[in-house]
Amino acid sequence: xxALFGQLLVGLINGSFYALLSxxxxxxxxxxxVVNFAHGAQYMMGAFAAWMAATYLGVGYFWALxxxxxxxxxxxxxxxxxxxxxxxxxxxxxxxxxxFGLTLIAEGLFHQAYGNSGSTYPVPAxxxxxxxxxxxxxxxxRAWVVVVSVVVCAASxxxxxxxxxxxxxxxxxxxxxxxxxxxxxxxxxxxxxxxFGVALAAFAGVMAAPVYQVTPLMGSSVIMVVFAVVVIGGxxxxxxxxxxxxxxxxxxxxxxxxxxxxxxxVVFVVMALVLLVRPAGxxxxxx
Amino acid sequence: xxxxxxxxxxxxxxxxxxxxxxxxVYPVFAMNVLCxxxxxxxxxxxxxxxxxxxxxxxxxxxxAAYVTGITLRTWGLPTELGxxxxxxxxxxxxxxxxxxxxxxxxxxxxxxxxxxxxxxxxLVVQLPWTGGEDGLQGIPRGKAxxxxxxxxxxxxxxxxxxxxxxxxxxxxxxxxxxxxxxxxAIRENEPRALSLGYDVARYKLLAFVLSAAxxxxxxxxxxxxxxxxSLSDVHWHRSGEVVLMTLxxxxxxxxxxxxGALLVVTLENYLADVGSWVTVITGAVFVACVLxxxxxxxxxxxxxxxRSFIGGKP
Numbered sequence: 001x002x003a004l005f006g007q008l009l010v011g012l013i014n015g016s017f018y019a020l021l022s023x024x025x026x027x028x029x030x031x032x033x034v035v036n037f038a039h040g041a042q043y044m045m046g047a048f049a050a051w052m053a054a055t056y057l058g059v060g061y062f063w064a065l066x067x068x069x070x071x072x073x074x075x076x077x078x079x080x081x082x083x084x085x086x087x088x089x090x091x092x093x094x095x096x097x098x099x100f101g102l103t104l105i106a107e108g109l110f111h112q113a114y115g116n117s118g119s120t121y122p123v124p125a126x127x128x129x130x131x132x133x134x135x136x137x138x139x140x141x142r143a144w145v146v147v148v149s150v151v152v153c154a155a156s157x158x159x160x161x162x163x164x165x166x167x168x169x170x171x172x173x174x175x176x177x178x179x180x181x182x183x184x185x186x187x188x189x190x191x192x193x194x195x196f197g198v199a200l201a202a203f204a205g206v207m208a209a210p211v212y213q214v215t216p217l218m219g220s221s222v223i224m225v226v227f228a229v230v231v232i233g234g235x236x237x238x239x240x241x242x243x244x245x246x247x248x249x250x251x252x253x254x255x256x257x258x259x260x261x262x263x264x265x266v267v268f269v270v271m272a273l274v275l276l277v278r279p280a281g282x283x284x285x286x287x
Numbered sequence: 288x289x290x291x292x293x294x295x296x297x298x299x300x301x302x303x304x305x306x307x308x309x310x311x312v313y314p315v316f317a318m319n320v321l322c323x324x325x326x327x328x329x330x331x332x333x334x335x336x337x338x339x340x341x342x343x344x345x346x347x348x349x350x351a352a353y354v355t356g357i358t359l360r361t362w363g364l365p366t367e368l369g370x371x372x373x374x375x376x377x378x379x380x381x382x383x384x385x386x387x388x389x390x391x392x393x394x395x396x397x398x399x400x401x402x403x404x405x406x407x408x409x410l411v412v413q414l415p416w417t418g419g420e421d422g423l424q425g426i427p428r429g430k431a432x433x434x435x436x437x438x439x440x441x442x443x444x445x446x447x448x449x450x451x452x453x454x455x456x457x458x459x460x461x462x463x464x465x466x467x468x469x470x471x472a473i474r475e476n477e478p479r480a481l482s483l484g485y486d487v488a489r490y491k492l493l494a495f496v497l498s499a500a501x502x503x504x505x506x507x508x509x510x511x512x513x514x515x516x517s518l519s520d521v522h523w524h525r526s527g528e529v530v531l532m533t534l535x536x537x538x539x540x541x542x543x544x545x546x547g548a549l550l551v552v553t554l555e556n557y558l559a560d561v562g563s564w565v566t567v568i569t570g571a572v573f574v575a576c577v578l579x580x581x582x583x584x585x586x587x588x589x590x591x592x593x594r595s596f597i598g599g600k601p
Contacts, residue, residue, distance in 0.1 A: 101573025108566030227398040268406040279390035
C-alpha cells in the first residue's frame with residue numbers, strides 16, 4: 001500500500017511537469033504554429049541556470065524561481081525575433097527542425113561543459129522535511145511542486161480563457177491576420193507568447209532541479225513523453241493538456257507499481273491506443 | 288542538355304564513383320556512407336515526395352540492425368537471409384507504426400513517429416537478447432549466397448554496393464512512377480488528391496512501408512559492415528541525423544540524400560575526437576540549413592543548372 005501511494009506520488013510529480021511543459025507547447029503551437037522541440041532543452045537550461053546561480057552566485061531557490069524564467073523568457077524573445085520569425089508562412093515542419101537544431105546546440109554545449117553525470121540541487125531549507133499522512137510519508141517539497149504546478153496551470157487557463165489578453169491570444173490562434181486588421185500588434189504578441197512559453201519551460205526546470213538530477217539530457221528524455229502527452233490530449237484545449245499531463249504521470253506511477261519494466265513505454269502504448277480509438281486525441285479537434 | 292540526359296550522366300558518374308570508391312578511400316568508411324545514403328534516400332521518399340516528416344526512422348534502421356545481428360550471430364544464418372530477416376522486421380514495424388501514424392497529419396505525424404521510435408528504443412534497452420547498453424558485438428559477416436565469403440573489405444564492399452544500387456534504383460523508380468506522382472499530388476494538396484479519387488491513406492501507408500523497409504535494409508547492411516549493432520542506431524539522434532542528411536543534400540531530389548549522407552558521415556569522422564562539439568556543430572548546420580539553405584546542395588545545383596542550361600524557372 002505504502003509503495004503504491006509512493007509511486008502514485010512520484011507519478012503525480014512527473015505529471016505536474018508534463019502538464020506544465022505541454023501547456024507551454026500548446027500555447028506556442030496555438031499562436032505561432034511552431035512545435036517547439038527546444039522546449040525540453042529550455043527546461044534543462046532552466047534547471048541548469050538555477051544550479052549555476054546557486055553554485056557560482058549564491059542565488060537562493062525562490063529568487064531563482066523568479067529570475068531564471070525571466071532571463072530565459074528574454075532568451076526566448078531573442079530566439080523568436082532573430083530566428084523563428086524568418087520561418088512564418090513556410091511549412092511548419094521548418095519550425096520543428098529549427099528548434100531541433102537549437103536543442104542539439106544547447107545539449108551539446110552543456111554536455112561539453114558538464115559531462116554526462118548529474119549535479120544535485122539542494123531542496124530549499126524552507127521546504128525540507130515532510131508530513132506523515134498515516135498511509136504514506138509526504139515530503140514537503142513534492143507537495144509544493146504539485147501545488148505550484150496546479151496553481152500555475154490554473155492561472156494560465158484563467159488568463160487565456162477569461163481575460164481580455166487571453167481573448168486576443170485565442171483570436172490570434174484562430175485568425176492572426178484578422179486580429180491584426182483590428183489594430184492588435186500581432187508580431188509583438190507572437191514574440192511575447194514565445195517568450196512566455198520558454199519562461200514556463202524554464203520555470204518547470206527550476207522546480208525540477210531539486211527533484212531530479214540536473215543533467216544536460218534531462219530535457220530530451222522528458223520532451224519525448226510530453227510530445228506523446230500532446231498527441232494523446234490534442235493541443236486544442238488548455239485544460240485538456242493539463243489533465244492529460246497529470247493523468248499520464250499517474251498512469252506511469254501505477255505501471256511502475258504493477259509492472260516496473262513497462263513504466264518507460266506505457267505512455268507510448270497509451271498513445272497507440274488513443275490513435276486507434278480517437279485519432280484526434282482525447283480533447284482534440286481533427287483538423 | 289535535357290533533364291533526362293543530365294540524369295543519365297549523374298547515374299553514370301555515381302556508378303563509376305561507387306565502383307572505384309573502395310580503392311580511393313577506406314572501404315569501411317565507404318560502406319558506412321552507402322548504408323546511410325540508402326537510409327537517407329529511403330527517408331527522403333517519405334519527406335521529400337510524400338511530405339511526411341518522420342522523426343522516428345531510427346526505429347527501422349536500428350531494429351533491422353539488431354535482428355540481422357541476432358540471426359547472424361546466434362542462429363548462424365547465411366548473410367543474405369540475415370539481411371532479409373532484418374528488412375522484413377523493419378517492414379512489419381513500418382506497417383504497424385505507419386497505419387497508426389497516418390491517422391494524424393502534419394506535425395502530429397512527426398511526434399507520433401518519434402514516440403514509436405522511443406518505444407522501440409526502450410524495448411531494445413530492456414529486452415534480454417539485445418545486449419542492453421553494450422549492444423551486439425562481434426557479428427560475423429558470414430557467407431553471402433553460399434559462395435561469397437565476406438571476410439575481405441573489398442568483397443564486402445561490392446556486396447553492400449550491389450544492395451545499395453538495388454535499393455536506390457527501387458526508390459528512384461518509385462519516385463518517377465505514377466505512384467510517385469500521386470505522392471507529390473498528396474504533398475501539394477491532400478484534399479484535392481482525395482477528391483480526385485485517390486485513396487490517400489493507402490498511398491501514404493505504402494510510401495511509409497516502402498521507406499521503412501529500405502531503411503531496414505540499410506540497417507541490416509550496416510550491421511554486416513560494422514559487425515555490431517548498438518543503442519545509438521535506435522536513438523533519436525539517429526532519427527535527427529537522417530533528417531539533417533536529407534535537408535543538407537536537398538529534400539525532394541534523387542541524389543541529395545546521398546550527398547548529405549556523404550557530408551555528414553565525413554564530418555562525424557573528422558570530428559570523432561572532439562566529443563560533444565559534434566552535436567553542437569550538427570545543430571548549427573541544422574539551423575543554417577533551415578534558415579538559409581532550404582533547397583539543400585543538390586537542390587541549389589539543380590536550380591542553377593536549370594537557370595543556365597534549360598532556361599526554365601528555377
